[in-house]
Amino acid sequence: MPQTSLRRRAVGALVTVAVLVPLAACGGTDDKKDTGGKAGQRTELTVLAAASLTDVFKTAGAAYEKEHPGTELKFSFEGSQELAAKVRQGAPADALVTADTKTMTDLKADTGTASVIAKNRLVIATGKGNPKGIKELKDLAASDLKVVLAAPEVPVGRYSAQVLDKADVKVKPVSQEPNVRAVLSKVELGEADAGIVYRTDVTAADGKAEGIAIPDAQNAVASYPAATLKSSEHPDAAAEFVKWLRSPEARKILLDAGFQKA
Incomplete structure (x- = not known):
């Protein structure tokens, strides 16, 4: 084979490698949004919620998971004062919903901005x-x-x-x-x-x-404020859930259960 042809093939191969290597380095990162791990992983959010939300949040949680197939919600229902104790003790969780504004206000150093979702x-x-x-x-x-x-x-x-x-x-x-x-x-x-x-x-x-x-x-x-927890390992996913709690769909679920508009 002539020397000129060999040189052209070698240069072509180098150009191809130069183009593909940066693309490979960028590939696979688009799906890694707040999963805390590899692409395609499910995000499990732990939500600390007032006991009076037990039934309605089971319904709301199912609706949310249907809309967000990559997220799984795990609820812990107790009295608001018990939830506050968990937060202060550093229990792993992502979001908090209490049955009063006082408890949430007392935890402002541990939470994001709270907003009332129902009364x-x-x-x-x-x-x-x-x-x-x-x-x-x-x-x-x-x-x-x-x-x-x-x-x-x-x-x-x-x-x-x-x-x-x-x-x-x-x-x-x-x-x-x-x-x-x-x-x-x-x-x-x-x-x-x-x-x-x-x-x-x-x-x-x-x-x-x-x-x-x-x-x-x-x-x-009674007012029910919701907020993300600063200790959350999934802050973006937690913020998305708290935001959804103020959506028309979530509001309808709460109203159907007898809660009042915030």
Whole structure:
């Protein structure tokens, strides 16, 4: 083969290598967005959420995962004060949703900017059929009535104290529970005649408990702020979820469950 042809082939090969090497170096990075690992990996987000969000967030989570097939949501439902303790202890998590603004504000050093995604109101919860014939807050003061409330450090416990004070009603609870679902459970099981819970909790009870409305003038409005956690290993994915909680689809899911607009 002539020398000229050999030289042309060699130069052509070098040019091809020079073009392909940079492309190979760039390849495979486009899909690595906030996965914390290799392309195609699923991102698992841990969301710390108030106990009163248990049912609605299961529905919301399924909807979110359907829209975001690369993300899996793992929820931890507890009283807001218990969630705050987890955050302070450094438990691995990506987002936080509390049942009050105070708890979230107290954690501002650990969170991103919080925004309220929904609101709620309180009701008196009674057993199925309301066997004690409870009609209003003042009925809870009866000495023969077993009333259960959430502990004072729990958001619904603070709200309950506020509404009882507004109505000038003194109640001696038979127990003080760590979250609103524990209050509801005591009523459902007949271990208490009544308790104060969120309206959405009675809705989620599916007929196992009944709710007695509390007049607006005596009631308290609970706000649910959501925020990312600064310790998250998936900050972009966590921010996307928190943003979605304010979307029309998420708002509809919350409203259908009995929550109010933020």
